[in-house]
Amino acid sequence: MNCEDINQLSALWHSGELETPSQKAFDAHLASCPACATAIREQWNNDARLREALADEPADTRGVEQRVMRQIARERVSRLVWRRVVPGMAAAAALVAAVLFLNSQRGTPVNPAILADAARDHTVEVIKQAPRRWRTDASDIAVIEKAQGISDSDVKALETTGYKLQRAKICRLGGTPYMHLVYARAGREFSVYMRVRGDQALRETASNSGDLQLGAFTRGRVQAVIVTDAPRGECAQFMRDAEAAL
Amino acid sequence: MNSREQEFGEVAMPQARNLLRFARRLTSDPTAAEDLVQETLMRAWRGFDQFRGGTNARAWLFRILLNTFYGQGRKKRLTVVPLGDTDRAGPVGNHIAFEITDALAKLPADQRTVLLLGSVEGFTCREISEMLQIPMGTVMSRMSRARQAMRLQLDLASKDDGPKVYSQWES
Numbered sequence: 001m002n003c004e005d006i007n008q009l010s011a012l013w014h015s016g017e018l019e020t021p022s023q024k025a026f027d028a029h030l031a032s033c034p035a036c037a038t039a040i041r042e043q044w045n046n047d048a049r050l051r052e053a054l055a056d057e058p059a060d061t062r063g064v065e066q067r068v069m070r071q072i073a074r075e076r077v078s079r080l081v082w083r084r085v086v087p088g089m090a091a092a093a094a095l096v097a098a099v100l101f102l103n104s105q106r107g108t109p110v111n112p113a114i115l116a117d118a119a120r121d122h123t124v125e126v127i128k129q130a131p132r133r134w135r136t137d138a139s140d141i142a143v144i145e146k147a148q149g150i151s152d153s154d155v156k157a158l159e160t161t162g163y164k165l166q167r168a169k170i171c172r173l174g175g176t177p178y179m180h181l182v183y184a185r186a187g188r189e190f191s192v193y194m195r196v197r198g199d200q201a202l203r204e205t206a207s208n209s210g211d212l213q214l215g216a217f218t219r220g221r222v223q224a225v226i227v228t229d230a231p232r233g234e235c236a237q238f239m240r241d242a243e244a245a246l
Numbered sequence: 247m248n249s250r251e252q253e254f255g256e257v258a259m260p261q262a263r264n265l266l267r268f269a270r271r272l273t274s275d276p277t278a279a280e281d282l283v284q285e286t287l288m289r290a291w292r293g294f295d296q297f298r299g300g301t302n303a304r305a306w307l308f309r310i311l312l313n314t315f316y317g318q319g320r321k322k323r324l325t326v327v328p329l330g331d332t333d334r335a336g337p338v339g340n341h342i343a344f345e346i347t348d349a350l351a352k353l354p355a356d357q358r359t360v361l362l363l364g365s366v367e368g369f370t371c372r373e374i375s376e377m378l379q380i381p382m383g384t385v386m387s388r389m390s391r392a393r394q395a396m397r398l399q400l401d402l403a404s405k406d407d408g409p410k411v412y413s414q415w416e417s
Contacts (some may be wrong), residue, residue, distance in 0.1 A: 011389035013372045043393040046400060047365040053343035054267055054366055059264040064280050068287045072251055075291075152296060 006036045013040070014047065042150050062081075107203035110216045114174040114225060119209045122191040122227035123169055126182060126223040134167035141168045148179045151195045154246055158183060161241040163190055173225065190238055193225040206239065208232065214238045219246035254294050256292055257303045264304070264367060265311055271350065271362055272315060286311040305369065309377045312359075349399035357392035364389055 001009075001022075007028055012018045013026050030037040060093055124130045135141050145152050148170070163183035171180045171193070178193040201218035208214060213235035215226040224242065228235050265286060289310050290297075295305060311343035350358060363369045363377065364385075371389065375382040 011364065011371050014389075014393075015364060017366075017370050027268045039394075039397070042397050046346070046393065046396050049343075050361075050396075051366050053346045057267060057270075058341060059263045059266045059270075061266050064266065064284050064287070065259055065262055067284055068291070069251075069255070071288055072254075072291055076248070076251070087250070102346070139272065197270055198318065208320075231311040 001029045003029075003033060003036055005031070006033070006040070010040060010043065014043065021117050040171055045146075046102055055077060059238075107218060110205045110225070111174050111201050114176070115206075115207065115209070115216070117173040118191065118193050118225045118227045119212050119214060121173070121180065121193075123205035124227075125169075125171075125180070126189050126191055127229055132169055133202065134169050136167045141165075144170060144179055148177070148194075150194055150222070154194070154220075155181060157245040158192060158230070158242055160245045161188045161238055163238065187228045188228070190230065190235075192242070195223050197221055197223040206236065217243055218244050222246055228241065250294070254291055255293075257297070258307060261304055261307050262287065263309060268308065268362055269311060269315075271358065272355075275352075282311065282315055282385060286314050289314060299360065302415055304367070305373050305377065308367065308369070312377055325336060331340045331377075331402075345394075349396050349403065352394055352399055357388050359384055359394070360388045361392040365393075367370050378380070 006026065009018060009026060013023070018026060030040060033114040035138070045087050063064060072116065125132050135144060141155070142152055144150075146153060155165065155168075158181070161183070166182045166184045166189070168179060168181045170177055173193055174194065178195045181192045182192045183192060197218050202216050204218075205216040206214070211229050213226075213228050213230065213232050215235065217224055217239070224246070226235070226239060226242065228238070230238070247386045262283060265283045266279060268275060269286075273279045273282060281370045286307065290307055293310070297303070306376055350361070353361065359378070360374055364371065369377070369383045372386045374389075378385070
């Protein structure tokens with residue numbers, strides 16, 4: 001073993017990782033080489049001085065330890081929430097969503113012919129104002145209500161939407177007679193086609209055809225189809241208010 | 247505190263002082279060192295399920311600390327940074343401690359790291375090689391250069407004491 005070997009292997013000698021034969025050869029070289037012996041001895045001494053110097057260095061870890069244990073405790077609580085509370089909340093939310101979805105899917109689909117007739121009727125009779133025998137007098141409207149079996153309170157209830165009843169008449173949608181009511185506010189008109197529901201409730205529907213917004217729903221004993229050329233948002237609001245009123 | 251937290255406290259917390267001391271030398275910043283140790287312990291806690299009882303907890307924690315340090319893009323900061331007064335070891339007036347820590351601070355960061363791990367923390371070259379994920383030969387050469395540089399620095403600091411005899415591999 002020569003001086004270069006000592007240089008290369010010194011790290012293993014210091015850490016005690018040299019195999020026995022290498023250890024013996026290393027020690028033998030040091031015994032015969034004063035320069036290497038001095039170098040290794042000084043390295044050994046410097047290591048010891050370094051350990052001693054750093055051992056004296058103050059290192060207060062109480063703050064770190066407290067912060068770590070606090071964070072661990074917080075994570076434990078957080079983990080409990082995620083494992084126990086959140087899954088329960090998620091399940092509840094999923095159940096609510098499922099119920100809402102199923103509710104929205106309940107009832108029979110609206111016959112497209114009814115919506116098409118309603119759109120055409122509103123366009124001709126309300127937008128284009130084709131001459132028709134509208135009833136505007138309350139007593140005349142009451143006669144139509146009675147003939148259709150519709151409650152006057154239902155008709156008046158729709159005025160709580162903020163739109164006032166303007167006129168009414170009978171028309172046919174998909175071959176079935178409906179009471180056609182026109183409610184208006186600030187020049188904006190909504191056609192509400194109303195009839196007493198049959199055995200099946202109408203599935204809640206919202207769609208559009210060109211510039212027209214269409215909706216249908218069943219509430220209580222009343223089935224309603226709504227058409228307007230008002231913007232979608234206003235129509236949606238009217239639908240919600242009308243459903244709530246009925 | 248549950249039993250698992252208690253077990254972690256018994257395994258990891260006794261190493262906090264060594265970790266902090268090492269982190270201070272690694273970061274040259276006492277505040278950053280505390281943050282590094284805190285993060286190391288939290289990572290250790292999150293990975294405590296993977297820790298097998300009976301294995302070397304010290305090596306495991308130091309490995310996490312080094313991974314955390316290098317993983318945070320701090321490698322660029324590993325330059326020879328003169329340490330401030332608060333980073334120097336020993337009580338005021340301890341000239342030997344001042345000299346030795348000053349010499350340590352002047353080492354290149356890669357040499358300082360292996361020297362601290364080997365000489366101060368007592369890890370073997372094989373353990374250091376695994377911690378730093380570098381070949382064992384690289385650890386040995388860095389360690390050797392670090393010790394030589396320390397010797398030179400300390401000799402310069404005490405040159406009034408007289409000439410030293412160096413071997414040819416220290417020139």
